[in-house]
Amino acid sequence: MIYYVWPQQTTSVEATIYHQGAELYDLDLSKETVERTFVVEGTHTPLTVGVKKNAIAILKSGCPNQYCVEEGWVSDPHRSLICAYNDIYIFLEGASSMDVIAG
Amino acid sequence: MRKKAAFLVVGLWLPCLGLGACSPALASSSSYPSALYYLFDTTISINLYDGTASVLAEIGDYLTGFSALTDGFTRPPSGATTLYTVNHTNAEITVPDELAQVLTFALTMQQATDGYLDPLIGNLAVDWKYALGFEDKTDLLESEDKTVAPSVLSPSVISADLAEMRSSTLTVVGDQVTRTGNATVDLGALAKGYALRKVQTILEEAGVSSYFVDAGSSSMIMGKKLSGDGTWRIGFNVGEGKANPAILTAIDTAMGTSSVTEQGAVIDGQTYSHLINPFTGSALASDVLASAVGADPGIDDAMSTCFFLMGETLAKTYAAKLGLGYCFYDGTTFSYSSNLEVTLNS
Numbered sequence: 001m002i003y004y005v006w007p008q009q010t011t012s013v014e015a016t017i018y019h020q021g022a023e024l025y026d027l028d029l030s031k032e033t034v035e036r037t038f039v040v041e042g043t044h045t046p047l048t049v050g051v052k053k054n055a056i057a058i059l060k061s062g063c064p065n066q067y068c069v070e071e072g073w074v075s076d077p078h079r080s081l082i083c084a085y086n087d088i089y090i091f092l093e094g095a096s097s098m099d100v101i102a103g
Numbered sequence: 104m105r106k107k108a109a110f111l112v113v114g115l116w117l118p119c120l121g122l123g124a125c126s127p128a129l130a131s132s133s134s135y136p137s138a139l140y141y142l143f144d145t146t147i148s149i150n151l152y153d154g155t156a157s158v159l160a161e162i163g164d165y166l167t168g169f170s171a172l173t174d175g176f177t178r179p180p181s182g183a184t185t186l187y188t189v190n191h192t193n194a195e196i197t198v199p200d201e202l203a204q205v206l207t208f209a210l211t212m213q214q215a216t217d218g219y220l221d222p223l224i225g226n227l228a229v230d231w232k233y234a235l236g237f238e239d240k241t242d243l244l245e246s247e248d249k250t251v252a253p254s255v256l257s258p259s260v261i262s263a264d265l266a267e268m269r270s271s272t273l274t275v276v277g278d279q280v281t282r283t284g285n286a287t288v289d290l291g292a293l294a295k296g297y298a299l300r301k302v303q304t305i306l307e308e309a310g311v312s313s314y315f316v317d318a319g320s321s322s323m324i325m326g327k328k329l330s331g332d333g334t335w336r337i338g339f340n341v342g343e344g345k346a347n348p349a350i351l352t353a354i355d356t357a358m359g360t361s362s363v364t365e366q367g368a369v370i371d372g373q374t375y376s377h378l379i380n381p382f383t384g385s386a387l388a389s390d391v392l393a394s395a396v397g398a399d400p401g402i403d404d405a406m407s408t409c410f411f412l413m414g415e416t417l418a419k420t421y422a423a424k425l426g427l428g429y430c431f432y433d434g435t436t437f438s439y440s441s442n443l444e445v446t447l448n449s
Binding site for chain 1: 141350
């Protein structure tokens with residue numbers, strides 16, 4: 001029997017979604033049991049945000065460059081997802097063995 | 104998207120010229136003075152654990168203004184002189200003191216690194232960004248065009264850009280700046296770190312000792328953490344889904360990091376990054392990440408770029424000369440200088 005141990009660096013992740021500096025959602029991603037999506041209204045287009053246990057992603061956006069969508073699922077605390085075109089900013093925080101990540 | 108963000112910065116800066124301070128943050132926390140800004144094409148997180156809202160505002164104002172001042176791509180408001188102005192004239196011009204000082208710093212670092220940092224790399228850096236798909240050439244304001252498939256910049260373009268760099272000059276005497284030739288100035292290798300020097304000064308003068316300012320995960324300054332022994336635990340982003348290779352323990356210091364994880368492209372099995380060798384014009388990356396650790400965030404920012412370009416063997420000599428600590432990760436091995444406290448993750 002082979003056991004694969006993935007370094008457990010994070011026990012829970014929280015995500016806060018802002019639009020133009022105003023907080024829209026404050027999500028405890030550790031409590032998400034199934035993958036789900038919801039729509040967030042950006043400055044120019046709506047965005048589809050996906051959440052699942054300890055992870056979040058911008059699945060769809062009407063922005064021209066799609067950088068935010070290409071980031072995919074993010075689960076590291078201190079990371080962020082940004083759709084600058086739509087002024088949508090998603091920041092992650094969580095209990096972690098690290099205070100911050102460089103690079 | 105880049106142009107849109109740049110327009111946002113200038114748009115915020117315009118009223119600041121006449122009215123003084125104004126720097127809206129993206130978000131803020133109520134438990135201690137903290138704010139998030141989108142400047143220098145990245146997010147800047149400011150956390151002042153024993154600071155005040157007025158100090159936070161002063162820092163935000165400064166960073167907003169400095170970001171606009173050192174933006175070489177966005178036309179400034181009429182009557183204002185920024186790096187854009189320097190890049191669009193060959194005449195001798197008078198620039199704001201702060202711009203003259205950061206340009207002087209760039210020239211100083213060019214000497215200190217024996218040319219590994221070259222402020223006249225602007226055109227070559229932009230050409231590589233377009234080739235690698237980091238910038239959409241048609242995205243001047245708003246465009247339906249999507250990202251460009253990454254490709255290697257042609258040798259002829261590289262040669263032409265290098266030739267322009269060799270035949271161009273940048274001179275700073277007091278507040279007089281002269282750029283000759285067609286090469287343009289790009290301060291991307293050091294602008295964030297240089298800005299954090301001023302932030303350090305603001306914090307010291309205000310007596311703030313517990314803080315963490317993170318500019319795009321690539322330039323950081325840190326005081327003492329309020330809990331435990333006051334040290335910070337800094338991990339390293341080596342790619343989505345990849346385990347953090349090490350933890351750096353640090354306190355009352357600064358750090359610069361250059362890596363391929365956020366701006367890298369793989370073409371035919373080889374990794375290219377936004378970090379361009381000013382001697383060869385190559386964007387090939389041999390490492391994943393390089394960090395410089397030392398008290399001066401401006402030097403750390405500049406040297407992390409140079410360390411990445413030099414490779415570890417050469418970087419060691421410059422680190423020793425400048426009294427810096429360093430970290431390297433090549434995809435397999437994490438190495439670091441003996442003057443840093445690092446715990447490797449097995």
